[in-house]
Amino acid sequence: MLYIRLHLVNLWRFMKNTLYKSNQLIDIVKRVPLDRIFLTTKELHYTYNDIVKLSNQFKSENPSFIGRKCAVISDDRESLALYLPVFDSIFHTILLLPKDAVEYEGIFLKSAEIDYLIHLSAGLVSRIVAVSKVQVEHANESSTYILATSGTSGVPKLASYSLDTLVATAKSDINQGKNFTWGLTYDINRFAGLQVYLQSISSGSTLVIPSISATMTELITLFSRKSVNSLSGTPSFWRKLLMAPSHGALQLKRITLGGEISDQSVLSALSQRYSSAVIVHIYASTEAGVGFVVKDKKEGFPVSFLAHKPDLECQLKITNGNLWIKSTKGCSKYINGNLDIDSEGFLNTGDMVKIEGERVIFLGRQSGAINVGGNKVMPEKVESILEHHPSVAMAKVFSKTNPVLGSIVACEVVVEDSFKCLSLAAVKRDIFSFCKLHLESFEVPVLLKRVDSISINATGKKARN
Amino acid sequence: MKDIILEKFNEALEQTDVDQRFEDINDDQVLLESGLDSLGFAILVALLEEELDLDPFQQMKDAVYPTTFGEFVAIYEKYSL
Numbered sequence: 001m002l003y004i005r006l007h008l009v010n011l012w013r014f015m016k017n018t019l020y021k022s023n024q025l026i027d028i029v030k031r032v033p034l035d036r037i038f039l040t041t042k043e044l045h046y047t048y049n050d051i052v053k054l055s056n057q058f059k060s061e062n063p064s065f066i067g068r069k070c071a072v073i074s075d076d077r078e079s080l081a082l083y084l085p086v087f088d089s090i091f092h093t094i095l096l097l098p099k100d101a102v103e104y105e106g107i108f109l110k111s112a113e114i115d116y117l118i119h120l121s122a123g124l125v126s127r128i129v130a131v132s133k134v135q136v137e138h139a140n141e142s143s144t145y146i147l148a149t150s151g152t153s154g155v156p157k158l159a160s161y162s163l164d165t166l167v168a169t170a171k172s173d174i175n176q177g178k179n180f181t182w183g184l185t186y187d188i189n190r191f192a193g194l195q196v197y198l199q200s201i202s203s204g205s206t207l208v209i210p211s212i213s214a215t216m217t218e219l220i221t222l223f224s225r226k227s228v229n230s231l232s233g234t235p236s237f238w239r240k241l242l243m244a245p246s247h248g249a250l251q252l253k254r255i256t257l258g259g260e261i262s263d264q265s266v267l268s269a270l271s272q273r274y275s276s277a278v279i280v281h282i283y284a285s286t287e288a289g290v291g292f293v294v295k296d297k298k299e300g301f302p303v304s305f306l307a308h309k310p311d312l313e314c315q316l317k318i319t320n321g322n323l324w325i326k327s328t329k330g331c332s333k334y335i336n337g338n339l340d341i342d343s344e345g346f347l348n349t350g351d352m353v354k355i356e357g358e359r360v361i362f363l364g365r366q367s368g369a370i371n372v373g374g375n376k377v378m379p380e381k382v383e384s385i386l387e388h389h390p391s392v393a394m395a396k397v398f399s400k401t402n403p404v405l406g407s408i409v410a411c412e413v414v415v416e417d418s419f420k421c422l423s424l425a426a427v428k429r430d431i432f433s434f435c436k437l438h439l440e441s442f443e444v445p446v447l448l449k450r451v452d453s454i455s456i457n458a459t460g461k462k463a464r465n
Numbered sequence: 466m467k468d469i470i471l472e473k474f475n476e477a478l479e480q481t482d483v484d485q486r487f488e489d490i491n492d493d494q495v496l497l498e499s500g501l502d503s504l505g506f507a508i509l510v511a512l513l514e515e516e517l518d519l520d521p522f523q524q525m526k527d528a529v530y531p532t533t534f535g536e537f538v539a540i541y542e543k544y545s546l
Contacts, residue, residue, distance in 0.1 A: 216497055240503050242530035243496055265528035272527065373503055403522030404507040432480065441481070442504060446511045 023142045025163060025201065026055050026089035032174055032204035039081050039207045042222055044123070046082060048204070055086045058125075062090065068115040069093035071108065071131075072189075078209045079120035080188050081197060087118070088143045088163070095146040095158070096189035104148075104155050111335050112146050112158055146335060147191055149286040158335035159286050166194065168313075168328075169290045170202035177203025180254070183219075183228035184209045185237050191286045192259050196232045205230070216244045224249040232256035235266045236373035236405050242269055250274075258282040259374045260406045261362045264299040271297050287339060288325045288347055292316070300353075300361040315346070322366055323349045364399060364407075372442040373405035382409060382445065383462075385438045389431050391419035396454045396462050400447060410447040414454055424450055466542050469516060470509075477501055477509040492535025499534065519545055 029038070034049035059066075070091045074080035080096075087094050095112050097105060109117065109131050119127040143163040148156040171177070182200040184207055186193030200207040208226045210219045220241070223231070228250065233241070235257050241247050252274045257266070262281035270279055283291040283301070292314050294301045306316050315326040324346035340348040352363040364370075370377040379397035386395035393414040400410040415427060428448050435444040457463045475486045478500055485500045501509065514520045521544035522528070531537040 236503060239530055240497070243506075243532055245495055245532040265522060265525065269528035269530055373507070400511065401523075402507045402511060403520065404503055404510055408507050408511055410511075436482070444480075446480070446508045447515060 023163070024089050025085040025143065025198075026052070028167070028172075028201055029055075029085050032177075032201075036178065036204055037206040038201075039078060039209055040226055041078050041209050042211065044078070051082070051085050054082070055089045058086045059090050065090045065116065067092045069095070069113060070116045070118055071095035071097050071105075071112070071114045072118045072120060073097040073099065073105075074120040074189070075122070075126075076120075076212060077184060077188055077193075079123050081184075081207060081209060082123060083118075083120055083125070084188070084197070085201070091116075091143075093144040093146060096148075096194070098148050098156075098187070098189050101148055101156055107155055108148065108158060145194070147189065147194065147286055157287075160335055161289070165289065165328075167198050167202050170195075170199045172202045174204035177205045180205040180230045181226060181228045182207050183223045183226075183231045185219075185231065185233040186259075191284065191289075192232065192234075195284070195290065216240055217246060220244055220246045220249060224251075227251070230254040230256075232258065234259040234374040235262050236260060238266050238270060239404055242266075242273065247273070252277045255279045256282060258284055260371050261364075262294075262299060263406070265403060267297050267299060285349060287334075288327055288349060291325050291327055291349075298359065300356070300359040303355055303358050303360055306360065317346060318353055318355070318360070319346075321352050321354065321363075323351045323353045323360075323362075325349055368398075370397075370399040370407050370409055372407055372409065375440070375442045377409055377443045379409075382411070382435070382439065382443055385435055386411060386413060386431065386445075388438075389434045391416055391422070391427055392431065394454050397445065405442075408446045409443060410449075411445040412449045412451045412454060414452065415450055424448075466545060467538050470513065470538055470541060473509055473512040473516060474499075474501070476512055477505045480508050481505040490534045492533060492538070494534040496532060496534060496537060513541065517541070517545065521545075 029048055029051050032048045034047060034052065036048050038046050038048045038051050068091055070087060070093070072080065072087060072094060093112070095108060095114055097108065113132065115130065115132045117129045117131050118125060145161045145163065145166060146158050147161070148158055180203060182196055182205055184193065184196055186196060188194055188197050197207065208223060208228050210222050214222065229252055231252060238257060255270055255274060255277045258281065267279065267281065279297050280293050280295050282293050292301065292305060306318065308315065313328045317324050324342065326344070326346045350366045352366050353360050354363055368379050370379065382397040383395045386392050393416045395411055395413045397409060397411045399407045402408040413431070419427065427450065431448065432444060455463045471487060471490060474490065478485055481502065481504060483500045483505070490499070496506070510520065510522065519541070521540050524544055529540065531540055
């Protein structure tokens with residue numbers, strides 16, 4: 001009898017800790033011992049109980065928000081981290097607005113049928129603006145999150161997810177979770193940052209949030225002081241961290257890489273430096289969600305991942321050199337566009353791959369987009385700026401592999417006859433200065449080569465590799 | 466080698482709109498505190514590859530990320546032989 005009772009208690013604990021399904025983020029927060037630290041910055045900290053209290057207060061002050069749709073824009077990361085469970089507990093839908101997409105704000109609010117726009121600053125709600133005249137209360141199902149894709153050209157797409165989908169891959173053992181402290185290196189309004197945030201909450205861990213303006217040395221000092229042992233970042237973030245003399249101060253148990261192609265150099269360097277850490281690189285995108293995780297510390301992924309196993313949550317195939325993915329954890333729909341999905345339900349990731357022996361290796365984007373340390377650059381945009389410069393007759397922009405940022409922007413230009421008397425150095429200086437006026441710093445070409453001609457293919461487009 | 470790196474270092478500073486220029490850099494200068502950011506280092510390595518036809522980081526068996534100017538120069542000296 002005692003055995004059965006113990007068994008039942010263990011089963012209940014197991015279900016509570018690992019099989020928990022929740023409709024609202026605040027339900028996940030309430031599972032955690034309330035005196036545990038939820039988030040901490042250099043100066044402040046909040047317990048899980050602080051979040052529950054904040055949520056109750058906001059709910060009682062704003063009953064008219066129940067079931068409505070809101071968009072949130074935050075001046076800093078910690079304010080959003082603090083208020084996300086609060087808004088999730090009352091609103092039906094939360095659109096996380098990136099700060100760098102202000103020009104599309106109106107389009108986003110309209111296409112996602114947003115009722116309220118909420119501004120956050122310094123840990124407070126600084127402004128709430130009603131943006132729709134007709135407000136409809138939506139049924140209380142699993143909360144919906146809308147994220148903007150990091151657009152390469154045109155209006156960024158809005159991808160919609162249910163909370164259940166977003167936390168599907170998160171570990172949820174709150175007993176184990178007390179042993180993990182996560183450092184945040186991403187914005188929470190981007191997919192990778194939201195994943196780290198939700199992982200930390202799901203397992204009742206502490207999230208350490210550095211100031212956006214913190215240098216790498218300041219970030220390491222804060223993470224080390226707060227005993228951060230789990231960290232997720234882009235390969236470019238990790239390379240920069242390894243260049244900081246103080247990186248040895250971090251005692252890391254779990255290292256995650258994502259957002260760019262993880263090359264063997266950075267994986268090897270991390271496994272040498274943090275030999276006892278679990279190191280994984282994640283294949284994820286705003287569209288596909290978390291696709292798969294590679295744990296063997298090698299670049300690419302094993303060809304065995306391509307084997308057709310209908311019971312898997314994530315299936316992969318290669319068609320015409322592109323990786324296609326079928327995942328139950330992807331976004332449910334685009335609000336303002338169509339997903340490229342085939343008749344079998346596979347989504348085109350737009351990532352070009354090749355098989356080398358037993359490994360599938362990533363080659364870059366089908367669109368030609370260049371990933372400069374996690375920032376996407378469209379060659380056509382840069383070419384258009386270059387070709388506006390009086391000395392440039394024609395330009396071709398392409399990616400060049402780089403050990404610091406993964407890739408950089410390089411270009412070839414055909415110089416107008418009247419400028420051919422100038423030295424290459426003078427041409428370069430003038431063109432780069434011009435580009436800096438019209439492009440983001442990571443979009444400005446680093447290398448420039450003067451050529452006599454640029455080849456055009458049969459369809460009249462510049463030949464790209 | 467050090468002179469070439471110094472020249473390209475100043476070029477990378479110029480390309481990233483940093484006013485500072487170096488006539489010399491001490492070996493113990495911490496790279497991340499030298500005025501170049503990640504993009505600046507990416508530019509520096511790309512400019513050196515253009516000049517020397519050498520990217521030592523691609524050739525390394527065991528990846529090493531230098532933390533000081535002296536370590537950075539030593540890597541280029543080792544792989545240029």
